[in-house]
Amino acid sequence: MSGLIEGLPDSVALLCLARVPFYFDPYLLLVCRSWRDAVCSPEFFKARQEVPAVEFLSICTGVREKLWQLYDPLNDIWVILPDIPSETRDPEDFAFVSTAGKLFVLGGDCTYYDRTTDSDVGETATDAVWSYDPILGSWDRRASMLLPRSHFACCVLEGKIVVAGGLNSSFQPISNAEIYDPETDVWVPLPDLPSIGFSASGVVIGGKLHVFYYGLSTVRILENGGCGWAWTVKEYGWLKGPMAVVREEAYVLNDGFVFKLDKELKIQKMVAEAPADCSYFYLGCYFTMIGLGDELYMVGSEEIYVLTVGTETPTLRELPREWYPRDGHTITRSTMLRL
Template sequence: MSSLIEGLPDAISLRCLAYIPYYLLPKLELVSRSWKAAIRSAELFRARHEVGLYEDFLCVSSYHPNNTWQLYDPLQNLWMTLPELPSKRRHLANFGAVSISQKLFVLGGRSDAVDPVTGDRDDNFSTNEVWSFDAVTRMWSMRAPMLVPRAMFACCVVDGKIVVAGGFTSISKSTSKAEMYDSEKDIWIPLPDLPHTHDSTCIGLVIGGKMHIVYNGESTVQVFESSEIKWRVEDYGWLHGLKAVVGDSLYVMSLTQGFVFKQDGPDWQVIVLATQFLRRIGMAVIGFRGELYMIGGVIHSNRGNGDLIKLSDVRVLNLRDEKPTWHCAAQMSRCQGTVLGCTELRI
């Protein structure tokens, strides 16, 4: 007799539980100890995959509150809060965030906390710490550290491996070092250095299965050729602004012109007006499930006293229709203000 559902073998019971949406699993743990063990087991998630059930979530972390991540479920239009990231650094920021193998990874960064007396940052030096959140056990764990401490760097998943490159080892020292992480073996492998480095923030975007690194204010793009383990330099003439990839198409939100552009070969196509975001700073822009999400950020108060209003709203640009339109998703329930990390997670 099954310890999960009376009258059913455990294997069948797990298949039944596999159809339960992820957001309900914490409540089902309260049924019994055996249900809790089953719901936090790898067997349940293998059963989910066997029946073809996957759920896509958006992972977001902002400056407020400290080291907190939330998951957005687009089907339920709701936010779930994860356990606090157990890093000893307060307000970890300028880190890399990606997901692989049902795990959210938070890599590197530095403290963005401000001393209330002096107004100085807590820590000018970057860390090489790597944390992962396991969606099965719903726990954080520390993984093998990066070979080079870094913050404000490019971070992507390429061919099932995490690739990091560039960034700053301290607040004033940039690096051209690159490395690759194998999550199954929990090891880091050095890669060839970037051909060019700059004293500015860089981001990584995956287009056509290749990692593209672009520095703020620079026109050149450095492309990682994973088959040959080398970098090549291109000048694509990308527009300045907040960049995101939907499918294999690059979108840019220009905060000076108030438009969202789509790259169309060598040209740029105006997709939609976005003047409602011109006053906003510190927001995230990410492609998710065929749409473009604008999340959080801050705006200056109309009182003229320099105060900043922390935002938690989520605007979504529907790109599936012939004429793209904006709509609102549920606001973040805990996170607000400047977005520090944003990525998607498949469970």
């Protein structure tokens, strides 16, 4: 490759091209042969790694058929991702996380109702793991989990994916936990959860994984101490509801209000009230919160609100509904992708 940008050394020009958002790569390939060769070169991928990281909101819409999308808050652009090339039905009650610059879809319930047989067909829990590389623009099948599961806790801890609890193929709760290294594509067992329950969820706060069960007042905490991974069980007095972390500070939505928590996870102050017309913000149904930069993205089934918490006076705004709905507008999962 030579003469990428007139008047600039190729090394500098390559850094300029690397700053173009990845979703414009197909257009870069069409400019000229030298740009096409540059974008496809190992030097370009290396230059991309030197560019300051950018955070994207990723959502999944639809129930029976999924549509995967990314939102770039810096440029206010939505991007549609390709479908997962799976031969089975798109899962429900799956996990959706991001690490190592890739999106990961794990497990879930792949059953569906077959009218011809008047029965449910498919796997009630799967061990499948898929990853999406936004630079290459493709999904890849990764190593399967050690056990199939749905309705489970899943978080990224120290750059690795931890899954814990959930329901097995017989809809029975399990205590199994495991950890995945995206660099080696290997799953390793973790100590079992000290107790089991239904509908597990998790959040990482202070470098520790906190696992909650619906209806229980205790939290199971996983940390990597001097003697390896270990669980502890504690009673928790903080408010129940969806949680997210912004700049190492935890926030929780409870009964329509967003509260900031202190280091002991006790209420520090009330930050904002959810919009009155969004009943699911109060009920917590089909609702998640994601921290991006200094903002808290409150993602409901049909609306997305952005709460700026990095200022003295928090502000709340609604994100224009410019994402593409599938299967009744329903947003079923969301996560943050950092590139």
